[in-house]
Amino acid sequence: MSAVDDPSIVIVGASLAGLRGAEALRDSGYTGPLTIVGDEPYRPYDRPPLSKHVLAGDLRAEATELPQLTAVRAQWRLGQAAVALDRAGRTIRLADDTVLPYRSLLVTTGARARPFPGAGAGLPGVHTIRGRDDAAALRSALAEKPRRVLIVGGGLIGCEAASCCRDLGLSVTLVDPNPTPLARVLGMLVGNSVAVRMKDAGVSFRPHTHVKAFESRNGKVARARLEDGGEIEADLVIVALGAERDARWLAKAGLLADGGGLTCDAACRAMTGEGAPDPHIYAAGDIARWPNPLFGDRLRTVEHWGNAVEQARHAARNMLAGRDDQKAYAHLPAFWSSQFDVNIKAIGSTEGADKIAIVHGSRTSGRFLAVYGRAGRTVAAVSFDEARWLPAYESQIACGAPFPPILDATDQAPIDHFSPGFPAPRLASESADTTERESIHA
Template sequence: MAAGSPPRRIVVVGASLCGLSAAQALREEGFSGEIVLVGDEPERPYDRPPLSKQVLRGRCGPDTTLPCRPDLDLRFRLGTAAAGLDPRARRVVLADGGTIAYDRVLIATGTRARPWPGDPGSGPLHTLRTRRDAERLGARLADRPRRVVVVGGGFIGCEAAASIRAMGLDVTQVVRETVPLVQALGDAVGAMVAEVARGAGVDLLTDRGIDGIEAAGGETAVVRLDEGRRIETGCVLVALGAVRNVEWLAGAGLAVSDAGVRVDAECRALTPDGRVVPDVFAAGDVAQWPSAVYGGARLAVEHWGNAVAQGRVAARNMAAAGGPLARHDHLPDFWSHLYGLTVKLVGVPDGADRFAVVQGTLRERRFVGIYGAGERTVAAVSVDSARWLPAYRAAIAEGAPFPPFTGALDQPGFAPHPLATA
């Protein structure tokens, strides 16, 4: 492809929310060439958040396929993973030995669930990331196992524990940290979630490690805690976070690590020494970008909104034949449903050293809390109080001091306390 000329074929590696959002944006930008979406799963792009909520509870089926207009004229290569990228030859190498040439390529391979060490992928151990995971776990839960053990205190573990408990099953949740969600939301909000979980009947074991999980035949297992306790269970859900899908990029000359593919603000992939790799872009969960909101600090988040926004920015820049490029300046946000509560987070609490409730109270379980790092407000969280968040979103984006407002309606005496985040 000649320098400055428009691309004729764009390959999107990752048939995901991010990948589909990018493909849609390419057509909106007027790109009329060929768009190829490569995916390792046999299904077309689908929505993942419902898998740990509505799907597990049986409120909807496992088919959460995302809408895809026929006039997008997309070519799908599904059920075959990408195995390599050759930027010099401008081609994607597939696991089945095939190759796909590109003029520009978008890396949108996302993440996968972190498995339990030595998990063979069958028997009583489950993860929850893909539609197949949800189908397999749902079938097991439909058999009404005597007890379900959830390992992990992040959002997936907490959402799944809430969903499974709502089905009337006995649930034990094992969390290594002192409270669930402490890494994401801090100790104060995590303690509230722990109280709510226990009130819902979850056997929540905090500050506990696991020495091992032993298969006991068929769909049964024994979970051995580090304190010596043994828990017999008919189902173990391992929710230990995610692993970014970057191994297939080995040898491609890109800056890649466990934190993802390093990109610039325009979503262009970089070399280890910071140079732009021609015609290679990355977006979504797998991309690590410099945030203007946080002074250029690199972020990599697994959020629905960021996957859509970054995919669209990458698409606009891939379709460009010249001129200024768009910058990705998304302020991360996230939401979750836990035990009937709606939790929404704006910003990134990483590095925060103070936390304060500024509307409502933790006791009422209806509040807004803010996170401060030094003199700056860096994030805000709401529980059943999302109407307040737009003001705090603007304050975070503007780099407002901590606290950003004083004397706000319903704001009690301001009393921030040190923040513990595991």
């Protein structure tokens, strides 16, 4: 029987990757039964607006539902987590004890907000932003006009939240262990440009700051206790410490899975503890950790919207292809962020970059395009309101063109380049982290 006539495909994770994977199965000719399992009670919705338009009050959290681009004709099992996997019997068990058989399984369970590791994480007034309910709860808390908002973590989501809170006229302090915001994602040279924008917008940015615990007054968060003994008063806290995965049910079934992701081969097939791919189980999106052919053999997860879409489509096509026709998934990471009236767009991977050059615009003007190099090769480009130049660098990054980049003709003046200023590897003791939407696992 060919996979297109397969009796049943189950997708676990009813969000962006799950939906786009389901559409790709139908678009590729799969007509058999399809079940989509999701632990949230909602049809797939879009997360990027949650830390932007929803917090700002421009969009209601329930208006983020994703459109179906193709009729997926699926049976939806929403509000039910998959809790166990039996690979030998090819079944999954849901939280209500329903057992679903599968011929092929696509795991798109994404990630969840990394909780604050110290005391007080569960106090009323302490928020994270991952899901629709988180964003709705935070939005209503912000509408009550808290006097002092504290944001822990100067990654993409922390910065976006800070920007929205300032737009709402709230007093905002943002703390991070690094010298600048976005230091781990973009380096300190570019992070400084964000710090300047933050300051101009009225955010109090506290670098080199480690939060140890949250303390309460009258049963509600009242302050953050710092590792150096200091304190920051706050009546609303947003914890933005990046993401982690709950992959215990996958690990228990003998797959290579942990809080950093589910390991896959280049074709997106889940790897077993025996070191071979399970031909019936695929993964895509934030959960998948795979050897991206564009970056050698290093295993990486990419926590960006564009990857969830492309990888899910790729995995779906491989699910329907024969064993000898499995295609490797090569992906150039890309993301966007809007904050402090600037549109940030990035392509490639800044991991390990040792040089940066500003190739268009200037950091003083706030509009620029920066190109990153590693060992003499162009590896990433980041634009601050200069996105029209970005596509020109995509192919240079994909083929590892020389750095500094060749911009024009032969008489090009030398391009100045600098250290991007990535902070030293994270210490285990750091209690405030950045939100990185890309992680690398050696």
